[in-house]
Amino acid sequence: MAGNLYDALLGRLDREDRLLLTDETAGSVSYRAFADQCARLAGALLEAGLQPGDRVAVQAEKSVTALALYLATVRAGGIYLPLNIAYTPAEIEYFLTDAEPSIFVCDPSKFAALEPIARAAGAKTLTLDPAGKGTLTDAAAAAEPIAQTSSRSGSDIAAILYTSGTTGRSKGAMLSHDNLLSNALSLVESWRFTDKDVLIHALPIFHTHGLFVATNVVLAARASMIFQPKFDPNKIMEAMPQATTLMGVPTFYTRLLQHPGLSRESTAHMRLFVSGSAPLLAETHIEWQERTGHAILERYGMTETNMNTSNPYDGRRVAGTVGFPLPGVEVRVADPETGALFGTEEIGMIEVRGPNVFQGYWRMPEKTASEFRKDGFFITGDLGKIDADGYVHIVGRGKDLIITGGYNVYPKEVEMEIDAMPGVNESAVFGVRHPDFGEGIIAAVVLKPGAELTEQSVIKALDGRLAGYKRPKKVAFMAELPRNTMGKVQKNLLRDQFAGTFEPAAAK
Numbered sequence: 005m006a007g008n009l010y011d012a013l014l015g016r017l018d019r020e021d022r023l024l025l026t027d028e029t030a031g032s033v034s035y036r037a038f039a040d041q042c043a044r045l046a047g048a049l050l051e052a053g054l055q056p057g058d059r060v061a062v063q064a065e066k067s068v069t070a071l072a073l074y075l076a077t078v079r080a081g082g083i084y085l086p087l088n089i090a091y092t093p094a095e096i097e098y099f100l101t102d103a104e105p106s107i108f109v110c111d112p113s114k115f116a117a118l119e120p121i122a123r124a125a126g127a128k129t130l131t132l133d134p135a136g137k138g139t140l141t142d143a144a145a146a147a148e149p150i151a152q153t154s155s156r157s158g159s160d161i162a163a164i165l166y167t168s169g170t171t172g173r174s175k176g177a178m179l180s181h182d183n184l185l186s187n188a189l190s191l192v193e194s195w196r197f198t199d200k201d202v203l204i205h206a207l208p209i210f211h212t213h214g215l216f217v218a219t220n221v222v223l224a225a226r227a228s229m230i231f232q233p234k235f236d237p238n239k240i241m242e243a244m245p246q247a248t249t250l251m252g253v254p255t256f257y258t259r260l261l262q263h264p265g266l267s268r269e270s271t272a273h274m275r276l277f278v279s280g281s282a283p284l285l286a287e288t289h290i291e292w293q294e295r296t297g298h299a300i301l302e303r304y305g306m307t308e309t310n311m312n313t314s315n316p317y318d319g320r321r322v323a324g325t326v327g328f329p330l331p332g333v334e335v336r337v338a339d340p341e342t343g344a345l346f347g348t349e350e351i352g353m354i355e356v357r358g359p360n361v362f363q364g365y366w367r368m369p370e371k372t373a374s375e376f377r378k379d380g381f382f383i384t385g386d387l388g389k390i391d392a393d394g395y396v397h398i399v400g401r402g403k404d405l406i407i408t409g410g411y412n413v414y415p416k417e418v419e420m421e422i423d424a425m426p427g428v429n430e431s432a433v434f435g436v437r438h439p440d441f442g443e444g445i446i447a448a449v450v451l452k453p454g455a456e457l458t459e460q461s462v463i464k465a466l467d468g469r470l471a472g473y474k475r476p477k478k479v480a481f482m483a484e485l486p487r488n489t490m491g492k493v494q495k496n497l498l499r500d501q502f503a504g505t506f507e508p509a510a511a512k
């Protein structure tokens with residue numbers, strides 16, 4: 005496709021005075037100013053010893069400088085490796101030992117704890133605080149700006165993003181320059197982004213959604229963004245009259261629905277609301293449409309593949325589905341065990357192939373090989389189906405599938421029934437060990453304020469709606485479901501919490 009991603013996204017615009025972003029701390033930043041900052045940061049990385057292909061690992065709060073560091077690393081020929089700001093020193097040690105970066109950037113407050121870890125892994129540590137200050141910024145101010153973009157081929161690696169790793173070791177997904185560029189271009193086209201667009205950017209920038217989907221799309225479209233350090237419903241409401249688009253995780257939308265100011269008028273300037281990274285409840289979609297007149301556009305992707313499918317820009321955006329394959333992306337559903345292809349409406353493993361699909365897991369060739377079919381399709385680990393109209397539906401992660409008494413139960417099917425009960429806000433259905441059935445089903449349920457459901461009334465209401473083996477053996481009421489920063493329900497935590505529920509000792 006092309007060479008260095010930097011040239012395709014920012015290099016072609018680096019003399020333009022048009023606005024790239026506004027930010028509370030950095031103020032108004034033009035394309036030219038941002039590119040100049042990238043050039044200096046890239047110069048600092050080179051002076052710190054960065055060689056092409058070296059990893060630059062970064063655990064820093066969201067800031068314009070942190071965003072510029074991503075593009076500076078790519079421009080200098082390095083591999084950008086962002087790390088969740090919530091990771092503890094022990095977790096950071098695993099990532100640095102595994103990735104062996106030559107440079108590590110962290111918050112100054114963590115320098116004392118993390119510098120020795122980074123040194124042991126062979127990395128030099130620089131600092132960057134939320135206001136964009138630190139030894140990295142000092143080095144950039146003193147550095148000779150990079151004169152030329154490092155020459156890279158499209159298949160060279162531009163970034164490594166570690167998967168969240170809820171089971172087993174977290175794996176480094178290697179994304180090439182072409183993987184990222186092809187996806188950005190495809191999303192610009194599918195979502196009709198132009199240089200008139202203003203995106204509200206309130207997502208974290210250590211994850212594919214905020215780092216690649218949001219940022220790369222804006223750059224590829226020559227658009228601009230209102231850059232916000234974190235999700236704050238009031239700030240989003242304030243930004244909407246100046247903005248045209250929002251990309252969010254489902255929790256953005258459920259929280260915004262609680263805002264009294266959300267209305268047709270307050271969203272009148274907006275043309276598009278995108279949701280992804282976790283399932284959007286059909287109820288949220290409907291409620292949003294009633295309140296604002298906008299149908300949220302839901303899309304589906306993952307760290308390893310960038311974005312795979314999207315509901316249509318023109319045409320029906322169907323609640324509870326993730327739409328059609330993006331241009332150039334092939335999606336199919338197959339038997340998880342044998343790989344035999346399934347037909348319409350049959351639930352199985354979702355597999356994808358296309359220019360968006362990653363180059364493999366960092367230093368794990370066997371794991372990589374086992375996740376691909378012979379014909380190049382990536383086995384996503386998500387279970388789903390394609391309906392008669394071609395819309396893709398996700399029913400959950402393969403590892404969340406419950407097998408009880410030898411029967412397969414897709415948690416989503418049970419969750420949808422429970423969520424539809426009056427008084428229920430949301431639910432999460434999962435399995436834990438059961439001495440007789442292998443796994444026993446538990447439903448964690450969050451009620452609406454004032455609702456008076458009991459365990460028995462929930463189970464009874466499922467009578468006649470779901471086969472007996474699909475009905476939960478236990479219903480646990482919770483104030484909220486455990487979610488990670490991307491809004492995903494952490495079923496692994498629920499399984500841990502309720503692990504002994506059906507063991508004989510617990511029955512006493």
Ligand code: AMP
Nearest residue numbers: 280281282283303304305306307386398
């Ligand atoms: P991550 O790699 O952190 O982006 O997580 C990717 C996973 O998030 C996918 O494999 C899906 O399980 C889930 N996911 C992303 N988007 C959606 C969506 N729109 N609906 C349901 N699940 C989603």
